[in-house]
Amino acid sequence: xxxxxxxxxxxxxxxxxxxxxxxxxxxxxxxxxxxxxxxxxxxxxxxxxxxxxxxxxxxxxxxxxxxxxxxxxxxxxxxxxxxxxxxxxxxxxxxxxxxxxxxxxxxxxxxxxxxxxxxxxxxxxxxxxxxxxxxxxxxxxxxxxxxxxxxxxxxxxxxxxxxxxxxxxxxxxxxxxxxxxxxxxxxxxxxxxxxxxxxxxxxxxxxxxxxxxxxxxxxxxx
Amino acid sequence: xxxxxxxxxxxxxxxxxxxxxxxxxxxxxxxxxxxxxxxxxxxxxxxxxxxxxxxxxxxxxxxxxxxxxxxxxxxxxxxxxxxxxxxxxxxxxxxxxxxxxxxxxxxxxxxxxxxxxxxxxxxxxxxxxxxxxxxxxxxxxxxxxxxxxxxxxxxxxxxxxxxxxxxxxxxxxxxxxxxxxxxxxxxxxxxxxxxxxxxxxxxxxxxxxxxxxxxxxxxxxx
DNA sequence: AGAAAAAATGAAAAATTTTTCATAATTGTT
DNA sequence: AACAATTATGAAAAATTTTTCATTTTTTCT
Numbered sequence: 141x142x143x144x145x146x147x148x149x150x151x152x153x154x155x156x157x158x159x160x161x162x163x164x165x166x167x168x169x170x171x172x173x174x175x176x177x178x179x180x181x182x183x184x185x186x187x188x189x190x191x192x193x194x195x196x197x198x199x200x201x202x203x204x205x206x207x208x209x210x211x212x213x214x215x216x217x218x219x220x221x222x223x224x225x226x227x228x229x230x231x232x233x234x235x236x237x238x239x240x241x242x243x244x245x246x247x248x249x250x251x252x253x254x255x256x257x258x259x260x261x262x263x264x265x266x267x268x269x270x271x272x273x274x275x276x277x278x279x280x281x282x283x284x285x286x287x288x289x290x291x292x293x294x295x296x297x298x299x300x301x302x303x304x305x306x307x308x309x310x311x312x313x314x315x316x317x318x319x320x321x322x323x324x325x326x327x328x329x330x331x332x333x334x335x336x337x338x339x340x341x342x343x344x345x346x347x348x349x350x351x352x353x354x355x356x357x358x359x360x361x362x
Numbered sequence: 363x364x365x366x367x368x369x370x371x372x373x374x375x376x377x378x379x380x381x382x383x384x385x386x387x388x389x390x391x392x393x394x395x396x397x398x399x400x401x402x403x404x405x406x407x408x409x410x411x412x413x414x415x416x417x418x419x420x421x422x423x424x425x426x427x428x429x430x431x432x433x434x435x436x437x438x439x440x441x442x443x444x445x446x447x448x449x450x451x452x453x454x455x456x457x458x459x460x461x462x463x464x465x466x467x468x469x470x471x472x473x474x475x476x477x478x479x480x481x482x483x484x485x486x487x488x489x490x491x492x493x494x495x496x497x498x499x500x501x502x503x504x505x506x507x508x509x510x511x512x513x514x515x516x517x518x519x520x521x522x523x524x525x526x527x528x529x530x531x532x533x534x535x536x537x538x539x540x541x542x543x544x545x546x547x548x549x550x551x552x553x554x555x556x557x558x559x560x561x562x563x564x565x566x567x568x569x570x571x572x573x574x575x576x577x578x579x580x581x582x583x584x
Numbered sequence: 585a586g587a588a589a590a591a592a593t594g595a596a597a598a599a600t601t602t603t604t605c606a607t608a609a610t611t612g613t614t
Numbered sequence: 615a616a617c618a619a620t621t622a623t624g625a626a627a628a629a630t631t632t633t634t635c636a637t638t639t640t641t642t643c644t
Contacts, residue, residue, distance in 0.1 A: 262484060275498060290631055328633060330591060337592095353590065353641055512601055549621085550603060556622060573621070575611055 141165045143252065144185040146176040146202065147218065148194045156189065159245045173197025180206055180213070187214045187252050187259075190235075200233060207234035214255035218243070266301045268361040271344065273297055282343045292317060293336045300349065300359035309356035333357060363387045365474065366407040368398040368424065369440065370416045378411065381467045395419025402428055402435070409436045409474050409481075412457075422455060429456035436477035440465070488523045490583040493566065495519055504565045514539060515558045522571065522581035531578035555579060 143165050147153040153169045160167035168185075170176040172195040180188065180202075188206075192199040203215050217238040236255045239247060266273045272281040278294045280287040289297065295317040299308065310329045314322040317332075337349050350358045365387050369375040375391045382389035390407075392398040394417040402410065402424075410428075414421040425437050439460040458477045461469060488495045494503045500516045502509040511519065517539040521530065532551045536544035539554075559571050572580045 292632070326633070331633075334592060351591070514602070548603070552621060553603075575620070
């Protein structure tokens with residue numbers, strides 16, 4: 141989980157970052173709106189904590205632009221005072237929640253977790269690189285074409301994407317995709333990985349699924 | 363599409379109802395909060411238009427109770443004045459939108475359509491009777507068990523549910539489920555209907571799919 | 585470099601799903 | 615009631631997906 145903290149008060153920003161790291165999140169700090177927009181367009185975050193009053197480009201403006209760019213990353217606005225008309229404005233511009241200062245880290249954490257949970261539960265696609273795995277049609281859309289996946293291929297790819305960048309073992313795949321305890325007498329996992337790789341490579345010319353010899357597989361993208 | 367109008371000003375209520383009917387919606391009117399809650403628990407609506415100030419139980423309280431009952435039907439609150447703190451409260455209590463009086467019917471219609479569209483796009487299951495068609499796993503959950511559907515069966519049932527209560531022709535089914543223009547040389551539609559009926563009846567003991575001789579099928583439930 | 589373990593692969597076998605087909609049952613009309 | 619049109623059904627055929635299996639290739643370790 142990667143959180144972007146946009147806050148010009150260095151003390152607050154650093155304290156938030158420290159706390160997030162302590163919780164096992166990774167966190168990046170920006171001190172003004174301009175930097176924030178750059179950071180947001182350069183990498184993906186699971187949530188953005190955005191102060192209202194920041195230099196160069198205001199928080200509200202950052203929020204607005206992010207949404208205009210069709211980026212739906214959850215945003216929590218930090219407002220100095222409990223200014224109700226601000227809240228309305230924030231919600232209208234696409235923020236997902238707001239917190240009034242002063243706040244406790246517990247509160248921030250709870251809200252962050254809530255918006256992330258809410259956001260993930262609304263997702264109907266998983267994107268990677270320039271491709272989209274459509275969870276409703278269960279097809280894969282590459283920039284060029286729509287690829288039909290079999291059920292096992294779909295489940296496998298979905299699990300890989302949900303664990304992108306991490307090693308997944310055959311035991312895990314066996315349980316998640318096949319709902320079976322892993323058995324060394326079969327090699328269905330390998331065969332299905334082979335078939336999925338073939339479809340992915342034929343259509344994207346990229347090798348997303350690396351093997352971690354003796355450990356499992358890693359899905360690497362973007 | 364069925365809209366519930368909860369409004370104690372008889373003139374406004376009746377005018378809304380007339381307008382909805384003219385647009386091809388069906389509409390029911392309640393004049394106080396108590397009746398509204400009864401109506402809501404007795405039947406399903408596609409959206410609820412709810413006045414803030416109504417007798418017996420206030421609109422805001424109705425809204426709160428509906429949400430507490432885990433009913434997520436889209437609610438639009440009607441407020442007499444553009445009272446910002448009301449708006450906040452409305453949103454926090456789970457309303458989906460609000461309209462300030464006076465309003466034009468065009469505005470009401472546009473907002474209604476917007477909340478319905480938004481709501482439907484967040485749905486991940488379609489419920490009927492005591493059963494749930496899970497759009498993500500593509501399985502059917504009856505009160506007793508989880509039934510695996512084949513792809514065609516799933517698409518067929520989904521289309522039936524999306525057109526519940528209306529006749530659907532074989533031409534429509536052919537195009538939606540099979541992505542093929544209807545051809546009278548095959549009877550796949552009939553065969554698949556038969557198989558779906560079998561699964562449905564074996565697990566629910568009910569006959570949901572009626573045939574409309576010479577016209578098509580109708581899915582009837584609850 | 586060579587051996588052992590692990591993973592990849594092509595192709596066959598098995599299982600499941602989809603479609604076709606021949607026939608039976610049902611419905612509406614006369 | 616008889617007929618024609620429409621729909622339902624069982625079972626086979628075809629197509630697709632899943633799994634197994636024997637063999638080859640790759641990786642790691644010595």
